[in-house]
Amino acid sequence: MKSVILYAYPPEPDGLSMQGHFLYTGMKENGEDVMPCSIGAEFQKEWTYKYFKPDVVVGVGFWNNTPDIVHHAKQFGINSVPWLVADGWVANYQKDLSELPLVLVTSEWVKETYERDGTDVKNFEVAHIGFDPLQRHPLKKSDSQVKTMQTMLGIEEDDVVILTAGGDVTSKGAQEIFKALKLIQGELKAKGISWKYVCKLWGGESADSHFDDEQALIAELGEDSNRIVYAEGPMSYEFMNVLLNTCDIYAAPSRLEGFGMIQVEAQACGKPVISIDLMGPKETIIQGVTGFLSPVADTVELDEEWVYKDMGFEEDHKIIFDKPKTFAYRASVESLAESLLKLLTDKDLREKMGKAAAEHALAKFEYHIIAKQITKLLKKAYNL
Numbered sequence: 001m002k003s004v005i006l007y008a009y010p011p012e013p014d015g016l017s018m019q020g021h022f023l024y025t026g027m028k029e030n031g032e033d034v035m036p037c038s039i040g041a042e043f044q045k046e047w048t049y050k051y052f053k054p055d056v057v058v059g060v061g062f063w064n065n066t067p068d069i070v071h072h073a074k075q076f077g078i079n080s081v082p083w084l085v086a087d088g089w090v091a092n093y094q095k096d097l098s099e100l101p102l103v104l105v106t107s108e109w110v111k112e113t114y115e116r117d118g119t120d121v122k123n124f125e126v127a128h129i130g131f132d133p134l135q136r137h138p139l140k141k142s143d144s145q146v147k148t149m150q151t152m153l154g155i156e157e158d159d160v161v162i163l164t165a166g167g168d169v170t171s172k173g174a175q176e177i178f179k180a181l182k183l184i185q186g187e188l189k190a191k192g193i194s195w196k197y198v199c200k201l202w203g204g205e206s207a208d209s210h211f212d213d214e215q216a217l218i219a220e221l222g223e224d225s226n227r228i229v230y231a232e233g234p235m236s237y238e239f240m241n242v243l244l245n246t247c248d249i250y251a252a253p254s255r256l257e258g259f260g261m262i263q264v265e266a267q268a269c270g271k272p273v274i275s276i277d278l279m280g281p282k283e284t285i286i287q288g289v290t291g292f293l294s295p296v297a298d299t300v301e302l303d304e305e306w307v308y309k310d311m312g313f314e315e316d317h318k319i320i321f322d323k324p325k326t327f328a329y330r331a332s333v334e335s336l337a338e339s340l341l342k343l344l345t346d347k348d349l350r351e352k353m354g355k356a357a358a359e360h361a362l363a364k365f366e367y368h369i370i371a372k373q374i375t376k377l378l379k380k381a382y383n384l
Helices: 015-029 042-052 063-074 094-098 108-116 144-153 174-190 205-219 222-227 237-246 261-268 279-284 333-345 347-365 367-382
Strands: 002-007 033-038 056-061 079-084 103-105 124-126 160-166 195-201 228-232 249-251 273-276 291-294 296-307 317-331
Touching: 002 015, 002 042, 015 033, 015 056, 015 079, 015 261, 015 367, 033 042, 042 063, 056 063, 056 367, 063 079, 063 094, 079 367, 103 108, 108 124, 108 279, 144 237, 160 174, 160 237, 160 261, 160 333, 174 195, 174 205, 174 333, 195 222, 195 237, 205 222, 222 228, 237 261, 249 261, 249 333, 261 273, 261 279, 261 347, 273 279, 273 317, 273 333, 291 333, 317 333, 333 347, 347 367
Parallel strands: 002 033, 002 056, 056 079, 079 103, 103 124, 160 195, 160 249, 195 228, 249 273, 273 291
Antiparallel strands: 296 317
16 A cells, blocks of 8 residues: 655644654554655645555645645545544535545544534544654653753752643643642642642744733732743754653643643653543543543533635635534633642652553554554555
8 A cells, every 4th residue: 555644744843743744654664655745735745646656645634624635636536534633613524524435533522523513424533643652751850851941940859840731821721720729729838749830832822812811810829820830932842852751740621622642742751641531631541540531611602603715615704503512621620629639749649640651652652553553444445
């Protein structure tokens, strides 16, 4: 079987790009005949199809990328398999995706979202995202890389460190974590627990839009507000391994998370993860073993939404839903507080769960394993 993997190539340090890159690398190292190509490079894609003559093209993206990862390949008579994430709802291309012999999605929740919004998912298969253990693995706190990071972030020797990372941290549940810390700050002080909460964000419009709300919640922590540390800006994939190993607990009760690649990577680094009991995290974190999953407390429902020409519509217009759609979730602050208190106050528990997390990630999400699973699905779907 000859395959082309479409993603942001050469790889960039974002989730979709790394999703595609580890599939390509895994298939290649597994001995498959495979080539990478940039998802939006139509001229290069055409050359790749005519020169390489692939049996199948796997395109990484979401429903809005259907023209690039499905329609374009079909022009050249090539089988197309999208590997899809979800961004809250599916506005278009349901028919195109329903007719494909195989569609890959990153979690059962993503599959359910496509079905909810009118796609026939009979040929949808869940394929999780892989990671590279050479680039995501535990480091000792005595490692000089980690020590340098601690100094830069103002982390003291006895601090128990919580970390949340994302393009912005509110979408990853940081506001819920701020509220949870407020609930337990008295108990932590009484027990003599020194802690820091590091919020790593890329920056930009989304992060800016949440900044004032975040600062208001931080101010409510009073004298503990100086325990919140922001680290902003782009960071390479390799560098993130150091940051992940600087923390003791990874906390991301995400408001919308189709898979949660960084949560798997945190587990690979031997960190217990606190998240939400839904979406991708429910499939990647083992409750009470590799982390804690908090129940959903609230949802964000929308009755209508705008669609635009770049979504494949003839004109910009507003769609009124037959019934409200859930677009985001909020984890229970009380449950988050309980989980944080357990992990912040019990070093043995952190170490036990961290060890289990690293073993779990390696056994289930190592990129060669994921590539082998996807290769099997491709060959079966097209009798290759």
